[in-house]
Amino acid sequence: MSPLIRFLVRRLGLALVTLFLLSVTVFALAHLLPGDVGRSVLGPFSDQQSVDTLNHQLGVDRPVVVQYLDWIWSFLHGDMGDSLQYQVPVWDLLEESLINSLKLAAVAFVLVVPVGILGGVIAALRHGHAADRAITVGGLSLTAVPEFVSAIALIVVFGILLGWLPVTAAFPEGASGATQLEHLILPSLALVMVLFGYIARMTRAGTIEALEADYTRTAYLTGLGTAKVMRRHVLRNALLPTIAVIATQAGGLLGSLLVIEKLFNYNGLGQRIYTAAQFKDFTMLQSGVLIVGIGYLVATLLADILYSLLNPRIRYGAAE
């Protein structure tokens, strides 16, 4: 077996183990919620018999292990059960929210990836100068400030003082693509502010390392121009760690979505999970959170694979 295949198989195996543990964690988390599901659905005044009947219908009177296996088995077959709160299949509601969140995330990433990489490269080229300090410290500060605070700054400036953009993300029913995009700009900018610092910092570190490497000096000595050296030798190597960060952030983004979607009143996955937790709708909650976790694991897995395909040290088995 070639080293690359061995690496990929090992990585995939680890991802499966993590996925299993994730599903157990999510299940346990969701089952922290209702002490007595039937009681919390029917309220304190219904008689014990109807509570028992409902518990039996929902299957929550079975042993925990059986409930877990049943949930996972159905989940793998595309059945997530009915929402306790809305009495409709969970997926009917989750699907739209998931698509909405992906739209928001897509706009944010299209904006932040080029800006972040550009910022990092500029900082690295001006290493130790004012521009570097401004980008590094500015990016770090933006990352540290809670999303809802930076979002409010954006709303006040662009939505209220300048009046350029709508202050909510909830676009009218059947709005055109352009109108939808217009409503998504402010919330995605808020996400951009959170993510910019990470991406810029990783690009900067990678670029500085590549600039100081022997192969870069050799490339210069062979008489290549700066633009060519940057494109062929520096950036190609500098972007490796950045890819890993971008993928990790793509998954971690969902925590920020919870806050941003509420602030901009947007029907996304974060808003769904928030409402589900609030109303102790554990069927909705466990499937929603599991989707988020799977999204994160898939993103990091893809990053690792991409990283190993691009990195000759892993490709040819020197590392590992």
Added chain:
Amino acid sequence: MSAVAAPPIVAHSPRAETLRLLLRSKTFILGVLIVGFWIFCAFFGAMVAPHDPLVQSLDILTGPSSQHPFGTDTLGRDVLSRVLSGARDVLLVAPLATLVAILGGTVVGLTSGYMRGAADDVISRVVDAVLAIPVVIIAVTTLVALGSSTLTLVFVIGVVFTPIVSRTVRAATLAERELDYVQAARLGRERAPYIMFREILPNVSGPVIVEATVRLGYAIFTVAGLTYLGFGVQPPSPDWALQISEHYTLLSDTTNLGYYWTVVFPGAAIASLVVGVNLIADGLQQALDR
């Protein structure tokens, strides 16, 4: 003549050197000043404030004026006074939660890094799985189940941050355990807990201190986020995130400038506090890296 036997320049012990670097770092000093200001306000803010932060009046939602420099909120309370006294809850919860996470994460990280083998594999996989769920989601769910109080908030954030700290401590421990002094201690038949806590721990204290400061920044971030979502600090506290949570919907009223003063000033206060903590973390990291 004991002085002759002493090292030539006592003041340049590593610790004194770190301190000297810190005091020369502008980022660190600026961070200390900002955070120091808010710690002062947490204790005395309500006393120096021009009005009682909790007293309501009939002047509701008036803009900034000479009498109310930051305006008033929906209940006619003075926003300046509420901003000055709003640091208390977050500066109680966040440091305590950080302490829980550092204690838990150090124990878990040292154990898995030192023991290696099966224990390490199991712990690392569980940590990976937990880290795949956004912190806010775990915290919201647990707080709904347990009910929100200062104690549960500290506990939940502390536990949620534990795996993150443990990852850092594990990485530092892995590097230390191969060094000669650990091998010597092991050959000397020292017991594992002694080696972990008395031999390795002092040598990984640098990364642990930096991690603690960085984690404090995230703890403030998380407490604020949870409070904004309604699961953190509860009314009528003048907490900054709570003020924003109570007033942000007014922003859609663009004809009245969205009553921006009810959210912009508390927002600026949160931003300054987290940036201050991060400046301290940055300064510490630079000084310890030398």
